[in-house]
Amino acid sequence: MTLRLTFFPLRIFAKIRRKLILALFGLLVSGIILTYTFQRDVKKEITYFIWKQAQLQSNSTNVPRPLKDVLLTEPKPKPGRTIFFLETTRIVRPKPEMMNNMLQLTARQACAIESAALHNPTFEVFVLFAGATYRYHENSSQHQQPIIDAILSYENVKLRQLNLRRYVTGTPIEDWVKYGELFGSSFLINHISDLLRFITLYRFGGIYLDMDVVLLRSMEDVPLNYAGAESDSHVASGVMSMAPHGFGHQFAKYCLRDFQRHFDGDAWGNNGPGVITRVIQRVCRTKNITLMMEDEKRCLGFKVFDQNAFYAVPWEDWRHFFDPNLQKQTLARTKDSYLVHIWNDVSKQINRVGSRTAYGIYAQQHCPRVYAVAAEYF
Template identity: 75%
Template sequence: MAISLTLFPHKFLPKVRLNLVLALFGLLVGGIILTYTYQRDVEKETTYFIWKQAKLQSISKNVPRPLKDVLLTEPKPKPGRTIFFLETSRTVRPKPEMINNMLQLTARQACAIESAALHNPNFEVFVLFAGPTYRYHENSSQHQQPIIDAILSYKNVQLRQLNLRRYVTGTPIEDWVKYGELFSSRFPIHHVSDLLRLITLYRYGGIYLDMDVVLLRSMEDVPLNYAGVESFTHVANGVLSMAPTGFGHKFAESCLLDFQQQFDGDAWGHNGPGVITRVAQRICGTANISLLLEDRTRCQGFNVFNHTAFYAVSYRNWRHFFQPQYLQQTLARTKDSYLVHVWNQISKLFHIKVGSRTAYGMYAEKNCPRAYAAAGKYL
């Protein structure tokens, strides 16, 4: 206390205390200002970072992404428990611009896919796009594909792309495809499609369906290894089933070898229904198609369905699906069918109004309700 009084005479104590208080107050205010400034800068940087990340994500979502490769991506098709569809329009000479290779499906294609997923919930449904195919992120501002959303609302639907040369690797026809004769065909898209369905069933087994069908009931309990006739001269290849092992795998191999050995690039159906017909005739030991239907035991387990199963309405009568005056007749004709095949190659430009009383409209409303609702005004 004596020292304090010596250093700070009594008359100066109030002044010293005041200065100390002012100094402490200044430090406190300065600290508050510095803290506020720092927090404000941090908030600015954080806000900018969040904005930048959101911007990058927005840009990323608006950049089309390629579909995943079926050979490289999980989940893979379940052998013998998968239904396959193929889209091959970009297989040959795809356009280099990404925007020209965007994922697209028509309402009828979506209906085929949905009807398969709806009626066969215990099977996977894989839609394979041959060639580079891109799609926008579902949250992209460019995303305007209610048809795609409709089919992807089913958990058992997968969209994939494939590279033909990679896809054929390890199959009996690998070297022939890489040699290039296939691409000299007059009908390359159709003949690639004919080949890819055989390669797919050779790889995985299961069921292949054309994308111009509508399933009317489940096919899960139908034993594998079958096709159906569309006439008294040909077993068609629009619906094919082969087991992934045993007889089914050997049948698929025989079809691939026949495709290669008998290939004719100038003939439309020679490499499609022609392959299945020739192999079935050899295995069944007869060229008489009617015998394949009458004697189920002669084909070593390969079942050939009569035309009512898949092709109850012939291609000559394709308009019966789309014209109201044939509604009752067509429904009666297909009442025992597993599916209907609407012959897209000749019917694709014939559109019907949603809600019209036509056979196809009735099939779609019942068997692909989400695609039907997303179709807009026309199917």
């Protein structure tokens, strides 16, 4: 009897303990289920909120939107059938606020773009902005960019942005750029522009043009792989063409290798015209520009145009474009040119061209829609 009384409470305690354990386990499982359900519902709410905000923004024409990335967006540039312009002025100190990175083009830049689109309708014209660039929808109440509308009235004009780090990935100069020597340049904007034009031709082939030119006629039928002499000693990098495959692609690779090997951050022209000149000299096995122009076979098919093709008016004579007294002389001087180079670095101080100047006549004839909007303010 004593033995039974001794073990009875122990059995009762064992039963209670099992019930407590089961109850606690049930509470734990319920808690896990409730927590999971709560987190799932919260995630759904957050996802819906983000989606709703995106929808509201996408439906709001007053919200600035970034330009699409050239490497991530269709249609991409047609290899060998694209003319490229580069805008790099905001890549050095981009502002965190999108309002300070809004899409802008000067009348001269827009004129260059329109003249390319007008005279080369079967080519795409890609304008690449280095760094984040935003623009309002054309139906936005904030949209007041008649110059932009003028160039976008051409179906072959595309506006894109590029990310420098992404753009160099997969090119022969990728590691060097990421190492950072480029960013110690004393002329950073200019040297980034120099680099990007060679990377662009390496990636896609086609034609690169400076944004202070005016095309006077088509370049669609000019065989790829060419540049133009600026003087008796230098080939310029303001107009360059390289095929997307074969020798043209190899030539672009040579240019990137030379850019890296001879980079000088304290020399303004060393990394642009210096690169194309050095590479052509090696390919043609001569420093004599006249020999390069006379014998294409010597240069393995890479054509060096004479000065008249792209630089008939040298930079020292830039005022000739804006002097009414020199109008006829300047027009005669450029009558056989493919394009004229306005030398904006030195001529930007003049912002009214006038209809009686050579540049005013070029603009009226070769970028008529931009001229109609900007009038004489170029």
